[in-house]
Amino acid sequence: MNTTAHADALRPVITFKPPAVDIQLPYSHELEESVIGGLLVDNDKWWEVDAIITPDDFYSKPCQEIYTAIAGLLSKGIPADIATVQDELERQTRLTPIGGFAYLIEIAKNCPSAANVTAYAVRVAEYAAERRLKIDLAAAFSGDTEALMRVRRPTHNRRLSLPISKGFDGYNTTQSYVIKNYLPENSLTAIYGPSGSYKSFLALSWGCHIATGKTWNNSRAILGAVLYVVGEGGIGVPRRVKAWADLYNHGENPLFLYRVNCPVFFADPQQVYELEQAAKQIEKESRLPLKLIIVDTLARCFGGGDENRASDMGAFIQGCDRIKATTGATVLVIHHSGKDEDRGARGSTAFRASLDAEYMVKREGNGGALVLRCTKMKDCEEPEQQAFDLKPLPVFTDDDGDELTSLVLVDTGRKPAEEIPEELSGISRLTGNHMVVWQAIRSRTANAEPCTRSVIRDDLKAIGADTKNFARTIAKLVDDGLISIDGEQINPLSHSSVTTPTQ
Template identity: 50%
Template sequence: MTTRLPLVRGFTGFDAQASYLIKGYLPAQCAASIYGPSGSFKSFLAVSWACHIATGKPWNGCKVEHGAVLYVVGEGGVGVPRRIRAWTDEYNGCQDVPNVYRVDMPVFMADPLQVAELKIAAAQVRQETGLPVKLIVIDTVARCFGGADENRAADMGAFIAGCDTVKADTGATMLMVHHTGKDVANGARGSSAFKAALDAEFFVSREGDRAQSMILRATKMKDGEPPQDLAFDLKSRIVTYDDEGDEVTSLVVHDIGREPQDPEADGLSPTSKALFQAVKKASGEDGTTTKDKVRKVFQDMFVDGKKPNMSNFARYLKTLDGHGLITISGDEVRLVTLDDAIDE
């Protein structure tokens, strides 16, 4: 007697390479989410990813898998089409992105009939573009949740099951735009079953007091190392004019990230700021680390969209030491605390 279950021996498959829509960020054929508080630019990021995938253009210097995109605009309105127009003006020579298709109404993902209709829509997009649908955006979870309760595990399970059905049928990544609850520190709103079902999750927040910049942080990467936290600036673009001739604008995400602002690092060069962040990430609870640990973190970071010149690593460390942000003793590197500064 033999089983119909797929049996695999030992570590067979350990060297399988993860596949990505955006290398290092958004996995292929997965369930993913961008979440954040209101006004954190999360939908702008979703539009940016959608347009880069639809055109195959690199994002943040990372390879992108080209394919069609189906964007469910649950909140309706003109916001998303204006964001797409702003993106085309900035990155596509003002030419439209015909491989992005929109559904300008909510699709209730716990409703089998609406899920079936979404699968039909994806098949139509594939037929009309001649491309596989690589990404389906649900914007937002709340709008596509119907009258169910986000806090009930059973209701959230039904929502996720609908998304999984579409993912299995289309082979697309399901990217869900979601809100935080009243307490941002508690993560995405609703049942913990939501995060448990995700392969990748990204938290988006505004960068300090900057009006038009956000910080992107990977809070879950099931099958890979999370990318470093990066800040992304947004640029205003004129997308049309109203009946009185006044400008109508929207924002577009600058697709090359940078190190987030650090109040402690004011006055430093971009390279020094990045290295200071690397020291913080490499340090333990006591604020100490080693040069080798810092080097390993720093070499994977980006400074103005490029990897740092590691041949100057020792000089960069001395610069931080000279600014009183760290102390160096042999191979040990230690963050200088406020108490240390007072004692001196």
């Protein structure tokens, strides 16, 4: 017996009775088996196939049963091979009716090419649409008015139809937020910055305000449950929550803020599935929609991949997108900046490309404040750059009688203080007056204008700056190697060349 004949012998008899006589329903058993065989050989194709067909698109009941088993396993992060699918079908007492273990082997063995499984799925979906149309036509001719409406306005093939609108329809649709102007609803968002830049304090502040429905920085927050994936922070996170509660919630626990106290690898479908189950449990317990999932940090929740490799970053993004789609929550990822902060977050640029909103955070000088700057806002206006102070609060007293404190972000922003110019970074004991004098010198020399003690003193008086300690300020700038004095002329030393005016 040849291979085809053997497969036909194993193949169960398919019976299907249409609602009207003399209807030839189109299908291809070989294509349906090729989809199943391709998935058994290559599970990675399932995400593409799942976007094209549903179990109901299979004409063959055995293929429908096997596809359902495969989809159930893969959606839980469990590999779907011949052994696991056999076990799943046996558990449901469905293996024998579909042809037994031998039929599974034949399907996998006779698959023409696992690489073409997506194309097979498209054709199976097309056959399914044709069958439904023929059945509805037959029913419509028999007087079924609902079937007639479906023929006139087809809705069968929802996965292959494209949403179409006209002109400026929808121009007045407003962006939905979980925190207005800052966190778009059902979005993928990131905060990045160097270590110690207080980015986790910002994320936690957003989470606590959403979990209690409190306004943040004069922006409305939508009340909902929040899930914090604590990949970093350890025991520090609950202490930060306690400090926030003492300052903003009368000391009461924000009960709709939940924590997962371990990293979750978003590139691992099994762990993503477990996070989805946790989200369902939270919504059931809180009776609120899950509005925000905080991932702290990308590095700790990345797994064993390489952040710089686009394919590894793509797997992480796919996990975030899946969580976003299944929960409806905004996913907020805390990430580190690269060696050059001006070039953005660390790792593959695929991450930034996938974001709906992105924020950069850095410390304001050496003080206890952060500067928040929006570096991407996909569908609306970027909020202005602001600084937010952090306030230390006592949290509890330990067994040795030592008082333990935690910082809490003040939720009202202010204009950032003027930053120390790069040329002055590393210079100790600089005051605002030193910086004013330095800027006056740089302004004069950059335009090739006279720069003498008397000229700079007059410039300072003109802007209302203090000149009482002018001589001492000039002496410090000389001692620090920032300027040189040649008679009355002052020359900056921090740049290798001075900008000259255009001739």
